[in-house]
Structures are given as structure tokens and as C-alpha cells.
Amino acid sequence: MSIGLFHTRLIVRNDLLGAPVLTLDLVVNTVSKKVSGVASVFQSTWPPVNFHARVWGNYSQLKLAPSAEHHIILDLAGSPSGPLSQIAQTFHLKGLLGDDWASGFADYRYDYDGQWNAVRHVAMHQAPTVEVKPVPHPHIPLYAVAVQQAQAGGDVAQLKTVVQQAEQQVAHEGALRSALEQLNAEITRLEAR
The missing domain is CATH 2.40.128 (Lipocalin)
Known part of the structure; x- marks a missing residue:
């Protein structure tokens, strides 16, 4: 017991x-x-x-x-x-x-x-025990801090690197696709400066 x-x-x-x-x-x-x-x-x-x-x-x-x-x-x-x-x-x-x-x-x-x-x-x-198996979720890091630092410093290369990492990590995640498109638009805007 x-x-x-x-x-x-x-x-x-x-x-x-x-x-x-x-x-x-x-x-x-x-x-x-x-x-x-x-x-x-x-x-x-x-x-x-x-x-x-x-x-x-x-x-x-x-x-x-x-x-x-x-x-x-x-x-x-x-x-x-x-x-x-x-x-x-x-x-x-x-x-x-x-x-x-x-x-x-x-x-x-x-x-x-x-x-x-x-x-x-x-x-x-x-009562019989029911084993609850956790559903695997992909680890999705938050890139907001890195993006803000790159934007604040105007560092286009760093912003591109962050976006590439995010694209590789969440390429299969449709919900974040629009956020990545917005980041790419920001890169284009920064490059045009």
C-alpha cells in the first residue's frame, strides 16, 4: 500500500x-x-x-x-x-x-x-487504468526576438537567416505560412532601402 x-x-x-x-x-x-x-x-x-x-x-x-x-x-x-x-x-x-x-x-x-x-x-x-499517450508536437521555437533584433539593427542577412531557419522548421505547418510570408515581405522592404 x-x-x-x-x-x-x-x-x-x-x-x-x-x-x-x-x-x-x-x-x-x-x-x-x-x-x-x-x-x-x-x-x-x-x-x-x-x-x-x-x-x-x-x-x-x-x-x-x-x-x-x-x-x-x-x-x-x-x-x-x-x-x-x-x-x-x-x-x-x-x-x-x-x-x-x-x-x-x-x-x-x-x-x-x-x-x-x-x-x-x-x-x-x-478500475482498469487507461494509459494516455501524449500526442507528439513538433518543437517550434519562437523567432520573434531574433526578428526584432535583426529589424532594429537593419541587419538583412541576420533576418534572412532567421527566416530560413523558421521555414525549415515549420515547412509542414500551414498555420505559420502566412507569418513567414510577412517576414519575407519585411526582408524585401528592408533590402529596398
């Missing part, structure tokens, strides 16, 4: 078609053993459910036998606007997880449209 703060996303559901799916997006503080985050329950079958609550609570560690691994006992409450709100709680969860926060079981209940719904002994698993 991590030390300090860490994020985990847990999916709580059974394998029944159309059963509600609870997603817990949690930040865990291992120093104070506090948990906070967001709970969302979605059910696509009748009656459809789209429930959201801010959640908070705590956890404790339990060791079942001297040689056994630790387990996490998770206790959460929730409401639409957080723990300091005067709005009544609309969500409760009791869960038992492995020490790695990867899997376990939970009982939870939520108030949706004025009716409490209880879900008992449902499997809890970490």
Missing part, C-alpha cells in the same frame, strides 16, 4: 445484466486513514439510475490471522454537497478490501428519487 496520498478508482458491481454499477473515485490519506471522493451509480435498465454523491469516510486495517495479510475495512458516507453540508446523507458503503485496494466486497445503499436502494455483497475491483 502507498504511504501518504494516493488515488484509486473502484468499480462495485455484480455480473447480472442491468444491475447497478457503482464507481468510486477516491483519494486515500494513509496518514490520517481518511478517504474522500465521488460516488456514481449508473443503471441502464428500468428504472434508470444516474446517481452522484460526494463521499467521505475512513478505513481501518484488519489482520485476520498472525500469518495472514491485512485487509481494509472501508466505511463511507455521502451526500450531494459534501460532509459540511446540512443536506441529509444519501449514500452509505461498508466494504472489505485486500491490503492493495485492488479487490474485495461491499454493501452499499443510496437514496435516489426519494427511495433508498440497497445492494448487498457485491464484488469490488480496481
